[in-house]
Amino acid sequence: MYLLLPGRHHLLTRYQKEYLLQLVKNGLSEALDVFGNRLLVSKHPTAIIFAVTSANHNNTRRNPLSLYQRAMMIQDFSRELSIPSFVIPIDDIGQSPNFASYILKKIEVETELKLKLTKDNTIVLCSTPVANLYLELGFKVLPVEKVPGPKLAFYAKLPWEELESIVSKRNKSLQNSQQSNSEFQIGQTNKIQPNQTNDDFKNLDPACLRLWKDYGLFEKVDMLFSDTLIGDDGDLTESRDYNTYVREMDEIAELKFQETKPFVQPGRIGDIGCAVGSWIKLVCQDPKYFESDFYGVEIARHLYQICEQRKDNGEFVNPNVFFLRKNAVSGLVYQPLSMNTIHTSSLTHEIESYGGRSQLLAFLKNRYEELVMGGVWINRDVVGPKDKEREVFVWMEEESGTNQGLGPESFPSLKEFLDSLSTKDRFFQFKHDFRKEEGYVLRTSPVSVDGIEYHRMKLKDICEYISKKDYTDNWESEMHESFCFWSLDDWKQYLESIGFKISNFSMDYRNEWLIKNRYEGKIKLFISNKSNPTKFSDFIPYDFPVTHMLMLAEK
Structure with a gap:
């Protein structure tokens, strides 16, 4: 039997x-x-x-x-x-x-x-x-x-x-010991907490106790059950319209989910820069992740509060969903070697834009430290073209404008002023505004070919413009943000240098909806084998380059 x-x-x-x-x-x-x-x-x-x-x-x-x-x-x-x-x-x-x-x-x-x-x-x-x-x-x-x-x-x-009782006693013991001994660390391997006696383990079988002590498993559950990550940091930018921002994040949540779903590993799943928690909400509905824990990190107070409200409303089917208000740029937000999956979307370009290169590199190294061996960082973001320094010639339409030479002061809002400009006129406003506070200088020169005016510039500069030209309701915020600082190859090279292995499924690609609805008819790109083209036949049409990437960095 x-x-x-x-x-x-x-x-x-x-x-x-x-x-x-x-x-x-x-x-x-x-x-x-x-x-x-x-x-x-x-x-x-x-x-x-x-x-x-x-x-x-x-x-x-x-x-x-x-x-x-x-x-x-x-x-x-x-x-x-x-x-x-x-x-x-x-x-x-x-x-x-x-x-x-x-x-x-x-x-x-x-x-x-x-x-x-x-x-x-x-x-x-x-x-x-x-x-x-x-x-x-x-x-x-x-x-x-x-x-x-x-x-x-x-x-x-x-x-x-029994396990929950032991964890509860260890946490209380830790809190008491930290008050009396600032040198005590939770990570001391195989240590029974101060004020914790063998009676706390008397109900465990000796085989169980041996394994848990030998493999430091008490310390592991201390980490899994603790919640010491809540911070109180400010926002990255003060010029964002959150009503617009939240609506946009919700609208693209399904796209993010479908694009990243095949690569999410069960276990401890983190979403840094989680906005209003939409990606987590979709992932935790998948039966594959019912046993996983989710940790959303959001620095913006307004978005963090929305996440907490959604949790209170019962919108997340998994009870183990936690939201943390923490600055992920300045240091680790998760314990080292603790996360199976870390997801970020439209975040790394903001770190580069507002914090600079040194903070971006620190951010990348911190994510490597937080992953378990075999864990994956899924980074979905904008990306620069491979030949970003290439010189291109740009035609821009100039018939759609309704502005009669008026300046911003003549309009009720900056948005209305920008919306009155043609694609070409808005480019010159962009050239004046783009990363002005950061000291960036966008250099262009006009070229007349067969009576039509083109503008000579670097490919990365026109890509920066076309990626932002239609966001007139968040113009001041967008003018700080750099999208094309690294190509996919640049990303791969640096991530591999700090220990990551880049999955073959990583890719850069064009958002065809943007191409069809925002770029075509507004902008045309050309290259030329001649340094000073004089007729249209000297031009070679150049396709709109990649706009986004899906980077899968494995530890």
């Missing part, structure tokens, strides 16, 4: 060991089932099957241990039981009424059909409502920690309750 013990098995207790020992020693006949009735099974247990659920998840609050750590602990735990034990990994399938039957089929497959568990040859051991799924299949169920019968009472804490 087989004993099936399904569960996450992140922690094993003395009570569980004693319960199993009694079944092995005394048999099953007198054991009381979940209803309080004697089992009356004459056969003795011949093997114990530990079905390790959520085996494909680790590094989260719900699943702190990896499969191999759980398997080692179970094998050590089983040595005293005198009958064979089997560890069978069960991957997560989310909430399913067929979960019990899935486990049975998975055990059969994982053991190459050697273990076929049926209601006639297996007794299930389960103290949670999952027991009902096995009862529906006709299995007999032993309640382990639960008192038999309808009363919700227990002889001992469930393993997960």
Whole structure:
């Protein structure tokens, strides 16, 4: 007769060991089932099957241990039981009424059909409502920690309750010790916290305690359960219209999700510069990430408050969604070696624009430090063209303007003034305004060819203009932002220099909607093999270059 013990098995207790020992020693006949009735099974247990659920998840609050750590602990735990034990990994399938039957089929497959568990040859051991799924299949169920019968009472804490109790005591002990000893660090490996005694671990089985101490797992759950990241920093820019900004972020959330979804690794998932949490909301709806923890980081007070309100409204289906108000530029926002996935979107160009190159490089190194080995940083942002220093000749339409030579002071708002300008006239306003405070000088020279005026400039400069020319409601903010400082190759070169491996799925690409709706008919680009073209035949049409990138940097 087989004993099936399904569960996450992140922690094993003395009570569980004693319960199993009694079944092995005394048999099953007198054991009381979940209803309080004697089992009356004459056969003795011949093997114990530990079905390790959520085996494909680790590094989260719900699943702190990896499969191999759980398997080692179970094998050590089983040595005293005198009958064979089997560890069978069960991957997560989310909430399913067929979960019990899935486990049975998975055990059969994982053991190459050697273990076929049926209601006639297996007794299930389960103290949670999952027991009902096995009862529906006709299995007999032993309640382990639960008192038999309808009363919700227990002889001992469930393993997960033991873990939460230990974490709670460690956190209180840490807080007390930090007040009296500023030199104490939470990262001291294999250390019992000050004021914490062995009595706090008395309910853990020795095999469990050995593994947790040897692998520093108490320190790991300290990190997973702690929340010390909330900061109080200002915004990157004071000239942003947040009503427009929030609306735009929500509108493109689905695009971001679909583009990045194939590369998100389960576990601890961070979204730095999360805006109003739209990307996290979409990812945590995917059943693949039900066991993951999500950490959104947002520096802007207004956006952070929206994230918190959305969480209060219950808009996130995963309860383990946390929002942190923290400046990700100045240092680490997550613990080193703690994150499976870090996502950023439209952020790195802002760091370059407002903080400068030194802060961008620091930001990149910090993300490398925060990832676990094998983790991925997904960076979706604008990007510069490969030949950004190339000289191009630009034609700009000049018929759409309604301005009669009036300056900004003649209009109720800067937006209305800018909207009155043709593409060509708006370019000259851009040339005057673009990164003026940062000291940037955009150099152009007019060239007349067949009676038509073109303007000679660097490719990166015209790309900066066409990427911003239609954002007249946030013009002052946009004039600080540099999009084309690095090409995709520049990004790859630097990220590889600090240890990242760049996935072959990384790419730069054109946003064809922008090309069709914003660029065509407004701007034409040409190159020439002649230094001073004099006729139209001297020009070679030049396609609009890439506008965005998806960078997948793996540690």
